[in-house]
Amino acid sequence: MAMRDKIEHAIQNQPCTVKDLKNKFGGDRGADRKVMEAVDQLVHEAVICQRQGVFFTVRSGRADKALLCKVVKLGKNFAFVMLEDGTSDIFIPGRFTRGAMPGDKVLVEKFAHPRVEGSDEGEILAVLEEKNSLVGTMHRVEGRLKFVPDDCPAISMQVMRDCEGSAKDGDKVAVEILLRGNRQEDHRVGVAMRFGSCDEAKRCAKALLYAQDIRNRFPDKVRDEAKKLDNAEVSAADCEGRMDLRALPIFTIDSAETKDIDDAISLTKTPDGGFELGVHIADVSNYVKPGSELDNEAFNRATSVYYADQVVPMLPKQLSNGICSLNEGVLRLAFSCLMRLDKDGNLTDYRFVKSVIRSRVKGVYSEINALLAGSTDDELTGKYHEVLAQLPAMKELYGHRARLRKERGCMDIESGEVKLILDEDGHCIDVKSAPPARARP
Numbered sequence: 001m002a003m004r005d006k007i008e009h010a011i012q013n014q015p016c017t018v019k020d021l022k023n024k025f026g027g028d029r030g031a032d033r034k035v036m037e038a039v040d041q042l043v044h045e046a047v048i049c050q051r052q053g054v055f056f057t058v059r060s061g062r063a064d065k066a067l068l069c070k071v072v073k074l075g076k077n078f079a080f081v082m083l084e085d086g087t088s089d090i091f092i093p094g095r096f097t098r099g100a101m102p103g104d105k106v107l108v109e110k111f112a113h114p115r116v117e118g119s120d121e122g123e124i125l126a127v128l129e130e131k132n133s134l135v136g137t138m139h140r141v142e143g144r145l146k147f148v149p150d151d152c153p154a155i156s157m158q159v160m161r162d163c164e165g166s167a168k169d170g171d172k173v174a175v176e177i178l179l180r181g182n183r184q185e186d187h188r189v190g191v192a193m194r195f196g197s198c199d200e201a202k203r204c205a206k207a208l209l210y211a212q213d214i215r216n217r218f219p220d221k222v223r224d225e226a227k228k229l230d231n232a233e234v235s236a237a238d239c240e241g242r243m244d245l246r247a248l249p250i251f252t253i254d255s256a257e258t259k260d261i262d263d264a265i266s267l268t269k270t271p272d273g274g275f276e277l278g279v280h281i282a283d284v285s286n287y288v289k290p291g292s293e294l295d296n297e298a299f300n301r302a303t304s305v306y307y308a309d310q311v312v313p314m315l316p317k318q319l320s321n322g323i324c325s326l327n328e329g330v331l332r333l334a335f336s337c338l339m340r341l342d343k344d345g346n347l348t349d350y351r352f353v354k355s356v357i358r359s360r361v362k363g364v365y366s367e368i369n370a371l372l373a374g375s376t377d378d379e380l381t382g383k384y385h386e387v388l389a390q391l392p393a394m395k396e397l398y399g400h401r402a403r404l405r406k407e408r409g410c411m412d413i414e415s416g417e418v419k420l421i422l423d424e425d426g427h428c429i430d431v432k433s434a435p436p437a438r439a440r441p
Contacts, residue, residue, distance in 0.1 A: 004038040008057070011048055015066075015109075015125045054107050054126045062109060066125060069108045071100045073074065074285045076154035081108055081124070088120065096123030099183050102151045102248050103131030132177040134189070135211035137198050140169040146190050147175055150211065155184045165191030172207040201420065201428045205307050209353055214305055218316050221293040226316035229287060232323040235372070238286070243353045245336060250280060253363040253389045259306065260313060260320040261327060264359050265333070267390045267397065269431045273343035280357050282324045283333040288315070308363040309422055328362040345400025360386040 001009075006025055010016055016024075021039065026032040039055065040059050042048040047231075048055045049063050052205060069090065077094035092109055100106050107125045114121035136149040139156070145164055146156040160178055175189040193210065194227050196203035206376035209216070218226070224396040266278040288294045290360040305312040313320040326332050336355040340348050352407055361384055370377070381388060406412070421430035 002038075002324060003034050006037065007038050008042060008047060012057050012060070013056050015054050015062060016055055017042065017126050021055075021124075024190050052107050052126075052128050054128075057429070067108045067122075068128075069106050071102050071104045071106060071124075074100075074152040074155065077388060079124075081122075090120045090122045092122060092124055097184070098124045098125050098127060099180055099187065100124050100387070101131060101134070101184065101187075102149075103178070105129035110315075130177070130180070132249070133192070133216070134172065134177070135172070135174050135207050138167045138169055138171045138173055147173070150207070152184075157185065157187045157189050160188045160190050163190030165194055167191045167194050170198050172196060172203050174210055187297065199427065200425070201422055202310075205310065206385055208307070209305070214301075214312055216312055218297060219293070222297045223316060224280065225293050226318040229318045229323055232318070233318075234323075234333060238333060239331075239356045241354070242333065243355045244357045245278070245334075245337070246331070246358045247392060248278060248357070249387045250278065250357050250359050251363050251384075251390075252328075253360045253365060253368055256366070257366045259325065260311070261325045261359075261362065264326045264357065265394075267393050269393050269412070270340075273340075274348075275341040275345070275393065277339045277341060277397070279339075280334040280336045280355065281432055282326055283335050284315070284324045286333050287319060287323060294319070304387070309420070310422060326357070326359050328359050329346050331358055341397065341400075345397055345404055363387075 003013040003025060007021055010021065010024060018039070020035070022032050023033050026035045039048070041370060043050065043055075046058055050056075050062045051066055052068065054063075056066075056067065062078050067090075068084040070084070071079055072082045072089065074097070076096075078101065079092040079094070079097045080089045081092060082089045091114075092108070098106075105128045107128055108122045109125055110120060110122040127403065134147075134149045134151075136147055136153075139146050139148055139160075143158075144247040145167065147159055148156050157177075159175075165173070171439050172195040173191050174195070176191045176192050177187050179188040181187055195207045195210070198204060205343070243267075248266045249268075249330045250264045252261050252264045254261055262282045264280040266280070268276045270276060271311045285430075288298060294315065297366065301312075303316045304314045304320070315324065319325075323332075334357045335358070337350060338353065339350040342348055363384070367380055367384070368391070371388070372395055375381075416433055419432050420428050421432060423429050
Protein backbone atom coordinates (compact mmCIF):
# COMPACT_ATOMS: atom_id res chain seq x y z
CA MET A 1 0.00 0.00 0.00
CA ALA A 2 1.31 3.44 -0.94
CA MET A 3 2.34 5.81 1.84
CA ARG A 4 -0.50 8.16 0.88
CA ASP A 5 -3.09 5.42 1.29
CA LYS A 6 -1.58 4.21 4.57
CA ILE A 7 -1.81 7.67 6.05
CA GLU A 8 -5.37 8.27 4.81
CA HIS A 9 -6.45 4.93 6.28
CA ALA A 10 -4.76 5.70 9.62
CA ILE A 11 -6.44 9.12 9.90
CA GLN A 12 -9.82 7.59 9.02
CA ASN A 13 -9.50 5.31 12.03
CA GLN A 14 -8.09 7.93 14.42
CA PRO A 15 -7.17 11.61 13.99
CA CYS A 16 -3.38 11.93 14.10
CA THR A 17 -0.66 14.48 14.66
CA VAL A 18 2.49 14.60 12.52
CA LYS A 19 4.32 13.02 15.45
CA ASP A 20 1.82 10.13 15.47
CA LEU A 21 2.25 9.58 11.73
CA LYS A 22 6.03 9.66 11.90
CA ASN A 23 5.99 7.18 14.76
CA LYS A 24 3.78 4.84 12.72
CA PHE A 25 5.28 5.17 9.26
CA GLY A 26 8.59 7.02 9.63
CA GLY A 27 11.68 6.18 11.59
CA ASP A 28 14.53 7.78 9.70
CA ARG A 29 15.04 10.99 7.76
CA GLY A 30 14.01 9.50 4.44
CA ALA A 31 10.88 7.81 5.77
CA ASP A 32 9.88 10.96 7.69
CA ARG A 33 10.21 12.98 4.48
CA LYS A 34 7.90 10.56 2.63
CA VAL A 35 5.34 10.89 5.43
CA MET A 36 5.36 14.67 5.12
CA GLU A 37 5.11 14.52 1.31
CA ALA A 38 2.08 12.24 1.59
CA VAL A 39 0.44 14.50 4.17
CA ASP A 40 1.00 17.56 1.97
CA GLN A 41 -0.55 15.72 -0.97
CA LEU A 42 -3.62 14.67 1.00
CA VAL A 43 -4.13 18.23 2.30
CA HIS A 44 -3.73 19.64 -1.23
CA GLU A 45 -6.35 17.19 -2.51
CA ALA A 46 -8.68 18.17 0.36
CA VAL A 47 -8.80 14.59 1.58
CA ILE A 48 -7.57 15.57 5.05
CA CYS A 49 -7.62 18.83 7.00
CA GLN A 50 -5.80 20.12 10.04
CA ARG A 51 -7.01 21.65 13.28
CA GLN A 52 -4.60 22.65 16.04
CA GLY A 53 -1.96 20.34 14.56
CA VAL A 54 -4.29 17.33 14.35
CA PHE A 55 -5.26 15.83 10.99
CA PHE A 56 -8.79 14.62 10.22
CA THR A 57 -10.42 13.26 7.07
CA VAL A 58 -12.55 16.02 5.54
CA ARG A 59 -15.61 13.89 4.87
CA SER A 60 -15.79 12.69 8.50
CA GLY A 61 -16.65 16.22 9.68
CA ARG A 62 -14.88 15.49 12.96
CA ALA A 63 -12.55 18.48 12.77
CA ASP A 64 -15.44 20.91 13.34
CA LYS A 65 -16.58 18.95 16.39
CA ALA A 66 -13.20 18.81 18.13
CA LEU A 67 -12.95 20.94 21.26
CA LEU A 68 -9.97 22.75 22.79
CA CYS A 69 -9.70 21.77 26.46
CA LYS A 70 -7.38 21.59 29.44
CA VAL A 71 -6.87 18.56 31.68
CA VAL A 72 -8.00 19.59 35.17
CA LYS A 73 -8.26 16.26 37.00
CA LEU A 74 -6.57 12.90 36.58
CA GLY A 75 -7.40 9.69 38.42
CA LYS A 76 -6.16 6.15 37.90
CA ASN A 77 -8.89 5.26 35.40
CA PHE A 78 -10.34 8.58 34.33
CA ALA A 79 -9.72 12.25 33.64
CA PHE A 80 -11.75 15.44 33.48
CA VAL A 81 -11.06 18.18 30.96
CA MET A 82 -12.39 21.73 31.02
CA LEU A 83 -13.49 23.56 27.87
CA GLU A 84 -11.19 26.41 26.91
CA ASP A 85 -13.85 28.97 27.84
CA GLY A 86 -14.33 27.33 31.25
CA THR A 87 -18.06 26.75 30.76
CA SER A 88 -18.21 22.98 31.38
CA ASP A 89 -16.12 19.85 31.83
CA ILE A 90 -16.02 16.50 30.03
CA PHE A 91 -15.40 13.06 31.53
CA ILE A 92 -12.67 11.04 29.81
CA PRO A 93 -12.52 7.25 30.46
CA GLY A 94 -9.02 6.05 31.28
CA ARG A 95 -8.32 4.27 27.98
CA PHE A 96 -9.04 7.47 26.06
CA THR A 97 -6.70 9.83 27.98
CA ARG A 98 -3.68 9.27 25.65
CA GLY A 99 -1.27 9.72 28.56
CA ALA A 100 -2.34 13.34 29.14
CA MET A 101 -1.36 14.99 32.42
CA PRO A 102 -3.00 17.77 34.51
CA GLY A 103 -2.38 21.14 32.89
CA ASP A 104 -1.96 19.69 29.37
CA LYS A 105 -3.88 21.45 26.60
CA VAL A 106 -5.70 18.84 24.56
CA LEU A 107 -8.09 18.37 21.65
CA VAL A 108 -11.20 16.43 22.64
CA GLU A 109 -14.08 14.82 20.79
CA LYS A 110 -17.34 14.13 22.62
CA PHE A 111 -18.97 10.71 22.36
CA ALA A 112 -22.26 10.74 20.48
CA HIS A 113 -23.62 8.13 22.88
CA PRO A 114 -22.18 8.55 26.41
CA ARG A 115 -22.58 5.73 28.89
CA VAL A 116 -24.60 7.98 31.19
CA GLU A 117 -27.43 9.71 29.35
CA GLY A 118 -27.21 13.49 29.53
CA SER A 119 -23.56 13.53 30.58
CA ASP A 120 -20.59 14.80 28.58
CA GLU A 121 -18.06 12.09 27.86
CA GLY A 122 -15.36 11.94 25.24
CA GLU A 123 -11.83 11.06 24.24
CA ILE A 124 -8.62 13.01 23.98
CA LEU A 125 -7.56 13.06 20.33
CA ALA A 126 -4.20 14.72 20.87
CA VAL A 127 -2.06 16.52 23.44
CA LEU A 128 -1.39 19.96 21.96
CA GLU A 129 0.73 21.51 24.73
CA GLU A 130 2.45 19.45 27.39
CA LYS A 131 2.83 20.57 31.00
CA ASN A 132 5.87 18.57 32.01
CA SER A 133 6.65 20.20 35.37
CA LEU A 134 5.21 18.33 38.35
CA VAL A 135 5.57 18.33 42.14
CA GLY A 136 5.11 15.26 44.31
CA THR A 137 6.72 12.66 46.54
CA MET A 138 9.36 9.99 45.98
CA HIS A 139 8.62 6.39 47.00
CA ARG A 140 11.04 3.50 46.74
CA VAL A 141 9.35 0.41 45.29
CA GLU A 142 11.29 -2.84 44.80
CA GLY A 143 14.56 -0.95 44.92
CA ARG A 144 13.57 1.69 42.34
CA LEU A 145 12.47 5.25 43.02
CA LYS A 146 9.01 6.12 41.77
CA PHE A 147 7.45 9.55 41.62
CA VAL A 148 3.86 10.16 42.78
CA PRO A 149 2.43 13.55 41.68
CA ASP A 150 0.55 15.59 44.28
CA ASP A 151 -2.30 16.37 41.90
CA CYS A 152 -2.85 12.74 40.77
CA PRO A 153 -1.65 10.48 43.62
CA ALA A 154 -3.15 7.36 42.02
CA ILE A 155 -0.45 7.54 39.33
CA SER A 156 3.23 6.69 39.77
CA MET A 157 6.08 7.14 37.30
CA GLN A 158 9.57 5.75 37.12
CA VAL A 159 12.56 8.01 37.59
CA MET A 160 15.12 7.70 34.81
CA ARG A 161 18.50 6.36 35.89
CA ASP A 162 21.08 9.07 36.64
CA CYS A 163 18.22 11.59 36.96
CA GLU A 164 17.38 11.02 40.64
CA GLY A 165 19.04 14.24 41.81
CA SER A 166 20.08 12.74 45.18
CA ALA A 167 16.39 12.36 46.08
CA LYS A 168 15.50 9.81 48.73
CA ASP A 169 12.44 7.81 49.68
CA GLY A 170 9.86 10.20 51.15
CA ASP A 171 11.32 13.39 49.67
CA LYS A 172 9.17 16.15 48.22
CA VAL A 173 10.52 16.94 44.75
CA ALA A 174 9.85 18.83 41.55
CA VAL A 175 10.36 16.80 38.37
CA GLU A 176 10.27 17.18 34.61
CA ILE A 177 8.72 14.57 32.37
CA LEU A 178 11.63 13.62 30.12
CA LEU A 179 9.96 10.89 28.08
CA ARG A 180 6.24 10.46 27.44
CA GLY A 181 4.62 7.09 26.86
CA ASN A 182 1.12 6.17 25.71
CA ARG A 183 -0.05 5.84 29.32
CA GLN A 184 0.70 8.02 32.33
CA GLU A 185 2.54 5.14 34.04
CA ASP A 186 4.82 4.87 31.02
CA HIS A 187 6.15 8.41 31.41
CA ARG A 188 9.71 8.79 32.69
CA VAL A 189 10.78 11.70 34.88
CA GLY A 190 13.92 13.38 36.15
CA VAL A 191 14.30 15.31 39.40
CA ALA A 192 14.63 19.06 38.91
CA MET A 193 14.54 20.16 42.56
CA ARG A 194 14.59 18.47 45.95
CA PHE A 195 12.74 20.13 48.84
CA GLY A 196 13.35 17.62 51.63
CA SER A 197 11.34 15.17 53.71
CA CYS A 198 7.58 15.08 53.25
CA ASP A 199 7.31 14.73 57.05
CA GLU A 200 8.32 18.39 57.45
CA ALA A 201 5.56 20.94 56.97
CA LYS A 202 7.97 23.64 55.78
CA ARG A 203 9.32 21.37 53.04
CA CYS A 204 5.81 20.52 51.90
CA ALA A 205 4.86 24.21 51.92
CA LYS A 206 7.86 25.08 49.73
CA ALA A 207 6.84 22.36 47.29
CA LEU A 208 3.28 23.68 47.13
CA LEU A 209 4.46 27.24 46.49
CA TYR A 210 6.79 26.00 43.75
CA ALA A 211 3.94 24.02 42.14
CA GLN A 212 1.78 27.16 42.01
CA ASP A 213 4.66 29.34 40.77
CA ILE A 214 4.41 31.52 43.89
CA ARG A 215 7.71 33.30 44.48
CA ASN A 216 8.96 34.47 47.87
CA ARG A 217 11.61 36.75 46.40
CA PHE A 218 10.66 39.94 44.62
CA PRO A 219 12.39 40.94 41.37
CA ASP A 220 15.32 43.33 41.77
CA LYS A 221 13.48 46.28 40.15
CA VAL A 222 10.58 45.84 42.57
CA ARG A 223 12.94 45.67 45.53
CA ASP A 224 14.71 48.83 44.36
CA GLU A 225 11.40 50.73 44.30
CA ALA A 226 10.43 49.34 47.70
CA LYS A 227 13.75 50.38 49.29
CA LYS A 228 12.79 54.01 48.69
CA LEU A 229 9.99 53.49 51.21
CA ASP A 230 12.22 52.04 53.96
CA ASN A 231 11.12 53.57 57.27
CA ALA A 232 8.73 55.91 55.42
CA GLU A 233 6.49 58.19 57.48
CA VAL A 234 3.35 60.16 56.70
CA SER A 235 4.31 63.78 56.03
CA ALA A 236 2.28 66.97 56.34
CA ALA A 237 2.14 67.15 52.55
CA ASP A 238 0.65 63.64 52.44
CA CYS A 239 -2.20 64.78 54.70
CA GLU A 240 -3.28 67.69 52.49
CA GLY A 241 -6.78 67.26 51.06
CA ARG A 242 -7.60 64.33 53.38
CA MET A 243 -10.15 64.14 56.17
CA ASP A 244 -8.40 64.18 59.52
CA LEU A 245 -9.79 61.26 61.57
CA ARG A 246 -7.00 61.10 64.13
CA ALA A 247 -9.40 62.03 66.93
CA LEU A 248 -11.55 58.94 66.33
CA PRO A 249 -10.85 55.93 68.59
CA ILE A 250 -9.80 53.73 65.66
CA PHE A 251 -8.24 50.31 66.26
CA THR A 252 -7.47 47.07 64.45
CA ILE A 253 -8.42 43.46 65.18
CA ASP A 254 -6.27 40.64 63.81
CA SER A 255 -4.48 37.52 64.96
CA ALA A 256 -1.52 37.98 67.30
CA GLU A 257 0.90 36.99 64.52
CA THR A 258 -0.40 39.48 61.92
CA LYS A 259 2.14 42.02 60.68
CA ASP A 260 0.41 43.33 57.53
CA ILE A 261 -2.56 45.16 59.03
CA ASP A 262 -4.72 46.52 56.23
CA ASP A 263 -8.03 47.46 57.87
CA ALA A 264 -9.28 49.16 61.02
CA ILE A 265 -12.61 50.01 62.65
CA SER A 266 -14.21 52.74 64.77
CA LEU A 267 -17.66 53.05 66.33
CA THR A 268 -19.40 55.73 68.37
CA LYS A 269 -22.96 56.03 69.65
CA THR A 270 -25.04 59.04 68.58
CA PRO A 271 -27.30 61.02 70.98
CA ASP A 272 -30.43 59.47 69.39
CA GLY A 273 -29.19 55.92 70.10
CA GLY A 274 -27.84 55.32 66.62
CA PHE A 275 -24.32 54.49 65.51
CA GLU A 276 -21.49 56.09 63.51
CA LEU A 277 -19.38 53.26 62.09
CA GLY A 278 -16.08 53.72 60.32
CA VAL A 279 -14.20 51.12 58.29
CA HIS A 280 -10.72 52.24 57.31
CA ILE A 281 -8.60 50.54 54.64
CA ALA A 282 -4.91 51.27 54.10
CA ASP A 283 -4.46 53.55 51.08
CA VAL A 284 -1.87 51.58 49.15
CA SER A 285 -2.55 53.57 45.98
CA ASN A 286 -0.76 56.58 47.49
CA TYR A 287 2.51 54.64 47.29
CA VAL A 288 1.99 52.14 44.46
CA LYS A 289 1.58 54.15 41.27
CA PRO A 290 -0.02 52.78 38.08
CA GLY A 291 2.54 51.25 35.73
CA SER A 292 5.30 51.08 38.35
CA GLU A 293 7.29 47.92 39.03
CA LEU A 294 5.47 47.59 42.35
CA ASP A 295 2.11 47.90 40.62
CA ASN A 296 2.92 45.31 37.95
CA GLU A 297 4.23 42.83 40.51
CA ALA A 298 1.20 43.29 42.76
CA PHE A 299 -1.08 42.77 39.75
CA ASN A 300 0.66 39.51 38.89
CA ARG A 301 0.59 38.24 42.50
CA ALA A 302 -3.00 39.41 43.04
CA THR A 303 -3.02 38.54 46.76
CA SER A 304 -0.90 37.69 49.76
CA VAL A 305 -0.69 33.94 50.33
CA TYR A 306 -0.99 32.70 53.91
CA TYR A 307 0.09 29.15 54.74
CA ALA A 308 0.99 27.34 57.98
CA ASP A 309 2.94 29.97 59.96
CA GLN A 310 4.24 31.91 56.96
CA VAL A 311 3.05 34.47 54.43
CA VAL A 312 4.11 35.38 50.89
CA PRO A 313 3.13 39.06 50.64
CA MET A 314 1.66 40.74 47.61
CA LEU A 315 3.87 43.76 48.29
CA PRO A 316 7.39 43.98 49.78
CA LYS A 317 7.61 44.26 53.57
CA GLN A 318 8.53 47.96 53.35
CA LEU A 319 4.89 48.46 52.31
CA SER A 320 2.95 45.44 53.62
CA ASN A 321 4.45 45.61 57.12
CA GLY A 322 5.51 49.25 57.00
CA ILE A 323 3.96 52.37 55.55
CA CYS A 324 0.84 50.52 54.26
CA SER A 325 0.21 48.66 57.52
CA LEU A 326 -2.13 50.36 59.99
CA ASN A 327 0.28 49.93 62.87
CA GLU A 328 -0.50 51.08 66.39
CA GLY A 329 0.26 54.66 67.34
CA VAL A 330 1.48 56.00 63.97
CA LEU A 331 -0.13 58.13 61.28
CA ARG A 332 -1.37 56.27 58.22
CA LEU A 333 -3.18 57.20 55.03
CA ALA A 334 -6.47 55.38 54.48
CA PHE A 335 -9.67 55.10 52.50
CA SER A 336 -12.54 55.34 54.96
CA CYS A 337 -16.19 54.40 54.67
CA LEU A 338 -18.14 56.45 57.22
CA MET A 339 -21.62 55.06 57.89
CA ARG A 340 -24.59 56.19 59.94
CA LEU A 341 -27.04 53.60 61.29
CA ASP A 342 -30.22 54.07 63.30
CA LYS A 343 -30.86 52.54 66.75
CA ASP A 344 -32.09 49.31 65.09
CA GLY A 345 -28.97 48.91 62.97
CA ASN A 346 -30.44 50.08 59.66
CA LEU A 347 -28.00 51.90 57.36
CA THR A 348 -29.23 55.47 56.81
CA ASP A 349 -26.24 57.22 55.22
CA TYR A 350 -22.65 56.64 54.13
CA ARG A 351 -19.77 58.28 52.35
CA PHE A 352 -16.24 57.39 51.21
CA VAL A 353 -13.31 59.68 51.97
CA LYS A 354 -9.55 59.74 51.78
CA SER A 355 -8.38 60.09 55.33
CA VAL A 356 -5.55 60.30 57.84
CA ILE A 357 -5.89 57.96 60.82
CA ARG A 358 -4.00 56.76 63.89
CA SER A 359 -4.78 53.32 65.27
CA ARG A 360 -5.02 53.33 69.07
CA VAL A 361 -4.18 49.67 69.61
CA LYS A 362 -3.36 46.47 67.74
CA GLY A 363 -6.31 44.34 68.82
CA VAL A 364 -6.16 40.55 68.97
CA TYR A 365 -9.22 38.33 68.42
CA SER A 366 -8.69 36.27 71.57
CA GLU A 367 -8.23 39.35 73.72
CA ILE A 368 -11.29 41.13 72.32
CA ASN A 369 -13.35 38.00 72.91
CA ALA A 370 -12.11 37.84 76.50
CA LEU A 371 -13.16 41.46 77.07
CA LEU A 372 -16.57 40.85 75.47
CA ALA A 373 -16.95 37.88 77.81
CA GLY A 374 -16.43 40.19 80.78
CA SER A 375 -12.72 39.87 81.57
CA THR A 376 -11.44 42.42 84.09
CA ASP A 377 -7.77 41.53 83.75
CA ASP A 378 -5.82 44.70 84.55
CA GLU A 379 -3.20 44.17 81.85
CA LEU A 380 -5.87 43.56 79.23
CA THR A 381 -8.09 46.48 80.19
CA GLY A 382 -5.04 48.70 80.35
CA LYS A 383 -3.99 47.79 76.84
CA TYR A 384 -7.46 48.57 75.43
CA HIS A 385 -8.35 51.53 77.67
CA GLU A 386 -8.67 53.98 74.72
CA VAL A 387 -11.21 51.82 72.88
CA LEU A 388 -12.80 49.83 75.70
CA ALA A 389 -15.97 51.96 75.63
CA GLN A 390 -16.62 50.95 72.00
CA LEU A 391 -16.86 47.21 72.65
CA PRO A 392 -20.38 47.13 74.19
CA ALA A 393 -21.63 49.26 71.28
CA MET A 394 -19.97 46.93 68.79
CA LYS A 395 -21.64 43.95 70.46
CA GLU A 396 -24.99 45.75 70.32
CA LEU A 397 -24.61 46.71 66.65
CA TYR A 398 -23.54 43.19 65.78
CA GLY A 399 -26.79 41.89 67.32
CA HIS A 400 -28.86 44.29 65.20
CA ARG A 401 -27.05 43.47 61.98
CA ALA A 402 -27.22 39.70 62.63
CA ARG A 403 -30.98 40.00 63.18
CA LEU A 404 -31.48 42.02 59.99
CA ARG A 405 -29.40 39.52 58.06
CA LYS A 406 -31.54 36.66 59.34
CA GLU A 407 -34.72 38.54 58.46
CA ARG A 408 -33.46 38.86 54.86
CA GLY A 409 -33.27 35.07 54.70
CA CYS A 410 -29.48 34.77 54.59
CA MET A 411 -28.01 31.39 55.45
CA ASP A 412 -26.16 31.09 58.74
CA ILE A 413 -23.05 29.13 57.79
CA GLU A 414 -20.71 28.42 60.65
CA SER A 415 -17.31 27.01 59.70
CA GLY A 416 -14.62 26.01 62.12
CA GLU A 417 -11.04 27.21 61.93
CA VAL A 418 -7.93 25.24 62.75
CA LYS A 419 -4.32 26.18 63.38
CA LEU A 420 -1.31 23.97 62.71
CA ILE A 421 1.20 23.90 65.57
CA LEU A 422 4.78 23.42 64.34
CA ASP A 423 7.92 22.71 66.32
CA GLU A 424 11.21 24.51 65.72
CA ASP A 425 12.18 21.93 63.08
CA GLY A 426 9.02 22.52 61.04
CA HIS A 427 7.26 19.30 62.05
CA CYS A 428 3.52 19.53 62.69
CA ILE A 429 3.01 18.43 66.29
CA ASP A 430 -0.60 19.45 66.87
CA VAL A 431 -3.76 20.78 65.24
CA LYS A 432 -5.92 23.06 67.36
CA SER A 433 -9.44 24.23 66.62
CA ALA A 434 -10.47 27.80 67.33
CA PRO A 435 -13.51 28.13 69.65
CA PRO A 436 -16.59 30.05 68.42
CA ALA A 437 -16.09 33.76 68.94
CA ARG A 438 -17.85 37.09 68.50
CA ALA A 439 -14.72 38.82 67.17
CA ARG A 440 -13.54 37.01 64.09
CA PRO A 441 -11.75 37.61 60.75
